Amino acid sequence: MPFTPRMAVLAAALLSVCVPALADPVQDARLQGSLQTALSLNRILNPFRIQVEVEGARARLTGEVENAVERDLAEHVALATRGIEQVDNQLQVNPRLVERPLELRAYAQRLEDATLAAIIRARLLWSRLTEKAAIDVQSSDGVVTLRGKVDSAEAKELAGLLARTSDGVHLVNNLVSLDTAAMAKARENPVDAPSGPPPSDSWVVDKIQTSYRFSRNLDGLNIKVASEQGMVRLSGEVVSSEQKTIAVDIARQIVGVRGVDADLLRVASKVEG
Template sequence: MLISTRMSLLAASLVFICASVSADPIQNARLEGSLQTALSLNRMLNPFRIGVEVEGHQARLSGEVENEVERQLAEHIALATRGIEQVDNRLQVKPELVERPLELRAYAQRLEDATLAAVIRARLLWSRTTEKAPIEVQSSDGVVTLRGRVDSPEAKELAGVVARTTDGVHLVNNLVSLDTAAMAKARENPVGAPTGPQPSDSWVVDKIQNSYRFSRNLDGLNIKVASEEGMVRLSGEVVSSEQKTIAVEIARQIIGVRGVDADLLKVATKVEG
């Protein structure tokens, strides 16, 4: 009888603990927000209204998508979200959604264009060449237009390169012009060594990794970045010598980078089959 009572108490305690974990409203809300953001930023899924509910480590997806590929993609994104271990996928496949109102597609495209423009602006701010350049960035259906007046041809060229190499950009109209007066002043007062505070190494590493992640030319996940007082070391593997050159150049132009050592960044060797 005593053993039975103890087992009952133990079972009740376990139920209480599990209920407490699954009923944490703050954690559930945080995971719901993370997953909803990931779904909204995905270009294949953002036209659809996908409901998200999280309880403990399980996410429940509801709503409608056009096909099974999109249904499975939503589930994969949920499982890739840290903290979610199980997915109850209740999304319904509705092929007729291909006729969904054009306003939804237009809204999704506006979100994507706004995100694309923000990514390019951020990359320009991270570069020592363009951090203070008054460059306006606009995106429409992946076509990016750059406007502004800069004090060096290097700033104009780099702005175009940054835009063209950003993932999701189809075409770039580089309408940035050269300010002759500012160029003359810049020649009279050449910029020497950076005079501002040195960014932290964690900031430098973060900006380099994000630049790789946003670049259409690189797989940032295969490149490891370390920095010590602005001296950057790259390691890992790329698929070509061209990719290695791009990785070094992207790292070199980030604010706070004093030098780049890429000896440990290897080019993958092709295996003949």
Template sequence: MVSSAAQTPSSSVEQARQEGALQTALALNRLLNPFKIEVKVLGSTAHLRGEVENEVERQLAERVALATRGIETVQNDLKVNAELIEQPLERRAYAQRLEDATLASIIRARLLWSTHTQAASIEVDSREGVVTLRGQVSSAEAKELAGVLASSTEGVYLVNNLISLSAADMARLREEHQELIADPPLSDAWINDKVQTSFLYSRNLDGPNIKVATQDGVVRLSGEVVSSEQKTIAVEVARQIRGVRGVDADMLKVATKVSG
């Protein structure tokens, strides 16, 4: 075990980074965020202390720790206390509000990144995975795409698409869209980041297995997906990002099923 006195500045920074990453992962987990879990990282070992309601949550906390980069072993000192069932209700409600706010922000970001919805004024409200969209757009295509972007986002269970169309807003948004077209082109780095992030947010894709490279607005996808349907979805998700001039998916392979 490495003592704090023997730690170098770089190891202390890395320890703090790992502790912060693990604490964030625990806080974002909807099963674990109601509980007060203390985290300490020494070397590659994470120490967990506190109380959870049952053994399932105790083991889940350990798996979350092991999934954190740089952590190889876990000293799990979490105690199981069945009487916690009534205590975390207020924290659960608070955690749900945070989760709803995060989900709404993710959807707003995806709408902003999209060519068809970037200029639209769309309100996004999330309540326990039920998302309501309100506002006005310039075309039925934009309304449909907004609904698709919301419903395909991880964590969304139902979308109420209350977006409307009006002649005045259609004319105004067309003018705004023309102004946006005149803007300087978006950088390849920006496009690359938004395509990759959109893959990670999509419930229908295994984002980490899809590699993205962008040059002169042309997005090239490589890696492997589990089906031709996933490949089609990946192409469509990339194509609707602002600044994308084309999508090349020749190197994105569909996994071959092994029989027997």
């Protein structure tokens, strides 16, 4: 029987099913780095030495943790990492790890403080009131200290608010002072006056959503954000009218936002038990 073009197509299709896809070591390394970073940044898991191997969409975890809760958490972190679809969880539970070395705990706290300070600096940078303010942020065991000078009382208040509402902060020392010379200059050039090209709508949406995730007052996953030329629309669901107000306030102060429409952001109805 002659080998027809149709037979060639069928043969190619059969090979595509039977022959596994070629490995991509660069992609594997990228996913491995992403997962290792996620585990290191997790405040529960970062004291443990967890090894990660990635092949395709499958991750393998090895090492020791103290209990089954931490073992399961590591698997959830892996599955939440974009690109990881399967997890071979080989972590061993070792209750004797309850006495963790002091240097590991100290390192974990330093990492937590550095991450927390970076989150607050980012939120200050995204706000139209504080984006150009020279505010120093220090964190120690969840106690945040703000120093620097701003050109308005509103900017100082917002800096304290953004720090205080960031997830992981226990106390804020707002030592930011008012710069009288800068205040006079700010009155001549209001903060709402355009000072350059506005950011893109995708940038605005990303910063609002990220700020929601960093806030301990909101479940950002339930709030959808859209923007058209700086006009922001919020939809989804929050658990209280207070949360809705917070969501609107956070969105309103982001650089590039000209207005916020929250008519489609519903407050969840209470279910009688």
